[in-house]
Amino acid sequence: MKKLIGIDLGGTTIKFAILTENGEVQQKWSIETDISNNGRNIVPNIIESIKYHLEIYGLSREDIIGIGMGSPGSVDLENGTVIGAYNLNWESLQPVKEQIENGTGIPFFIDNDANVASLGEQWIGAGKGSNNVVFVTLGTGVGGGIIAEGKLVHGVGAAGEIGHINVDPNGYTCTCGNIGCLETVASATGIVRLARDMSEQYAGESKLKYLIDDGQQVTAKIVMDQAKENDPLAIKVLDKFNFYLGLACGNIANVLHPETIVLGGGVSAAGQILINGVDHYFQKYTFPQIRNSTKIKFAELGNDAGIIGAASLVKRQS
Template identity: 40%
Template structure:
């Protein structure tokens, strides 16, 4: 078994994962970033040790601990360089600190990479040698697996598919660029774009559902309104699917992958997005490449973070994952 740690800005989730991806002894704790580095790590370590103890009591053998975190991670040393979840953390040698307190090897990687490790290990990417993973959440994350290995890039930052330009004169992105995929295909961009449309005078049943309070709009509410036939909500969801298709077509032409995996909160609208995205991909990518590339929804659901983090440990121990 491997221990997976989904290190989030609000909650941290820990679980023991077997080689089929089943999760045991899930424990969740509020991360409480404000308590300071030592206290935060101390609380996570006790939780990990308690999951290890429970697993070992049942006779399971633990082989390693994987940690997935948002941000820039130096995977060679397991250091969190910077992270949006932990604004005060800078160059935190997480692997080193953890390995002083936990009797197993610890591996740290970025959360989008963890997502890819999970899908490759036990999800839709099992037995697939080349795939691109895209997460449609608050932002748009990504990870690339080539020849069965995660492609980290020269600086460990590869796979930032969310910041490909898909609209040269598009909306400003958090990264400073204009028209990034993230500005059109993230869950928060759906909310942002419907708010802009409402402010420009468009009407939508979404406003009834939030009692007129724009701050209560979520991408799920927009999706539901689109399902109910609301023209504006449908337009926004369709636009999202088209831009996702543009991004995926670029990735297919560039990498000729066997599989594209789409996850994250907005992937819950997959049934609505997929046909439009697929049509856009077929319109833009080389026909033969678009035909071979499968585009699938991620398969690991709520446990994706824990399973992906455990996948980091599994792949790292097999020494197949580090492509630098």
């Protein structure tokens, strides 16, 4: 049985996997990302690591149908190039596909990292078996990917900018320059921003308020943990977060009517308390027919979504 290779290229590590055609991960390894020298070593390191591991596992290039990779930056799917991946120091155009195909002799496919993770969840994760899946990552930023009628939606190129859905025209200024983007309130830093602002106006007893006023470092995890312990301010903060995320998910669903909206990323680790709250507002802002059929679920593949989704690019495009 032939295999797939999936690569998740990040600013700190590059993750690799060898998978069956059904998406089962058989081998997994990772190397550090060497961003020195304008990131010039990255692609040669990837090629070398693939060759080395194929040898270790007794595989030849004929055993591999193709290599798929998720990359940060702006990806040109057709030409297989990447530009503007600043966390890799790739400021100029990188002919990744050409280099990797020349170096390995294996067909290569690429897409951006958020899209690739959503493909993973749709293939064998929380969106398995569904042709209409929306993936929302809640991490340092808020990103996502859209699969509609079985196709990954790129639009002109930047589809899936879920973090920049406007949820409050009178809200906070975003790094993109706009006001009120979802990312300003639903990312890890966004939750802390909400907590700090709401703390100033909060007069009652609250551990969270004490931590903030005391100048201690407050993270999204601390806010979520305090909410689970019924801290009254933390509950208010979480409710506001849920409102914004539920509104954004509701509006996406009104447009696309997906079977599943998958929440992933570090912030989603807060667990059931978060799904329940988001779903409350989701119900409130969706058209009845949609409300009764679209489900909000947690991502299931964790850090493997990238390598698995990357491998699925091969099956989609080859």
